[in-house]
Amino acid sequence: MLTLAIFGTLLVMLMLDVxxxxxxxLTAVIFFVGQGQTGFLTMLPQRMYSGTTGFTLLAIPFFILAGNLMNTGGTTQRLFRFARALVGHVPGGLGQVSVVSSMIFSGMxxxxxxxxxxxxxxxxxxxVDAGYKPTISAAIVAGASTIGPVIPPSIPFVLYGAITSVSVSRLFLAGAVPGVVMGVAMMIAIWIMAKPRELPNDPRANLREILDSTYAAFLPLMAPVIIIGGITTGFFTPTEASVIASLYAAGLGFLYKDLRIKDLPAILFASxxxxxxxxxxxxxxxxxxWFTIFERIPDALIMQLTSVGASATAFLWIVIGIILVLGCFLDGNAIFLITLPIFMKICPLFGIDMVNFGVVMTLLIMIGNLTPPVxxxxxxxxxxxxxxxWNLAYECLPYLVAILVVTILCAFVPEIALWLPNYVMGAGS
Known part of the structure; x- marks a missing residue:
């Protein structure tokens, strides 16, 4: 009952646009005060401070900066041209190009x-210029953008690693295959819809255009190789990789003369x-x-699950249901921060691998990124x-289904995500 009251209070405040x-x-403060435990409010500034001082979290501002730098420069246009030369002729045309270019951009x-x-x-x-209906085009863009945090590097994986103490390097590698599968699933969805919706496609690019676009996009394409290669070889940590990504993005912008010194203050301030x-x-x-642990909510849930004989499969279905509902009301980072202190204590009880669980959670919050009202x-x-x-959300339904299928596959076939980190870094290392 206490758990329901706590999360009910939180959801009510969110619905009131707090x-x-x-x-x-404020939810934690209300329940401390309501139970006459005001003395524990002294922990508020301490826990807020300690929650933001982890070395791993330094990667977050730099990956945000890297994304902003690349969006300001011409990197994105070169990647889009490269993807268009490769798959623009496939049924679904520029829809397929959008997914492929998002998969490449995800690596940065x-x-x-x-x-x-x-x-x-x-x-x-x-x-839109090629004749796509604006709603269809917008839905493809929204769906494709969710690939970003699954294919490494990934801000959600950095946050997950900081909370659970799971290796961020293993998480990055674990996201690679599910991210590609996720992109392929979306491309299949677009291919199926191409003929009924009369989605135009480009003529097949000639060899010269493929070579020219590859040459123009070569340096941007090297960014994922440098970032992921450096992490997997141990040349730098994921946190250091975020700094490398920012410097590389800035270097590309200045090299292509798409980024100017006077642009930097606005980019830095936005970041x-x-x-x-x-x-x-x-x-x-x-x-x-800390408040949920103090109230022994994880312990109570563990006792409840074990008393009803829940299995790992049942627990994963419960998690999927909870996160899908929360995703309608909460930002993905907030979902991580609220639920992981509880889930991370339950997963070992059922023998669930925490690296694979991180991939599943990230896929679930990507579904939340496409579900209204938040x-x-x-x-x-x-x-x-x-x-x-709401028109956009309705049009995104095929991509929601695609992500959900990939999520369920990863949840119950963990080898999909764990194969690559186990191969590169060794099982359980």
Whole structure:
């Protein structure tokens, strides 16, 4: 009952449009005061501070900065041209190009919203100019943008690793295969819809255009190789890789003369605002997580699950249901911060691998990015597509189904995600 009351209070405040960070922290404060335990409120500033001082979390602002730098420069346009030369002739045409270019861009940004707001505008404009209906184009962009945090590098994986102490390097590698499968599933969905919806496609590119576009995109294509290669070889840590990504993105912008010195203050300030907003959520959520442990909520849930004879399969279905519901109301980072302190204590009880669980959780919050009323990718795309939030959400249904199928496969066939990290880094290392 206490658990239901706590999360019910949190959801009510969110429905009243209380900012996420405030709602999370205020819920814990209300229950401490309501139970006459005001002395524990002294832990609020301590837990908020400790929740934002982990070395791993330094990767977040730099990956945000890298995404903003690449969206300002011409990197995204070169990647889009390269993807168009490769798959523009496939049924679904520029829809297929959008998915492939998002898969490539995912290897640099690590953020779904960054993909939607930056590369997404180029994709949407090209599709509309080619004759796509704006709603169909916007839905493809929104769906494709969710690949960003699954294919490494990934901001959600950094956050998951910071909370659970799971190796971020293993998480990055674990996301690679599911991310590619996710992209292929979306491409199949577009291919199926291409003929009924009369989606135009380009003529097959000649060899010269393929070579020219490859040459133009060569340096941007090297970014994922440098980032992931450096991490897997141990040359630098995921946190250091975020700095490398930012420097590389800035270097490309200046090299292509798409980025100027006078652009940097605005980019840095935008990155700072995004980072501060996320870190404020992390800070209050750390206090909320400590509060749930203090109230022994994870222990109570474990006892409840074991008393009814729940299995690992049943627990995973429960998690899927909970996160799908929360995804309609909460930002994905907030979902991680609220639920992981509880789930991370239950997973070992059922022998669930925490690396694979991180992939499943990330896929689930990607579904949340496409579900109203609080779908962050929907908001990002609707801000420039102007097609209506609910119209866009309805049009995204095929891509939601594609992501959900991949999520269920990863949840119950963990080898899909674990094969690559086990092969590269050794099982359980």
């Amino acid at each position: 900012p996420i960070a405030v709602a999370i922290g 940004s690590g953020s779904a919203v960054a993909d939607a707001a930056g590369l997404g505008q180029i994709q949407h404009r090209a599709m 700072l605002k995004q980072t501060c907003g996320l870190m404020f959520i992390i800070a209050t959520a750390n206090f909320f997580g 779908g962050m990718c929907l908001f990002a795309v609707e801000s420039f597509a102007k097609v209506g939030l």
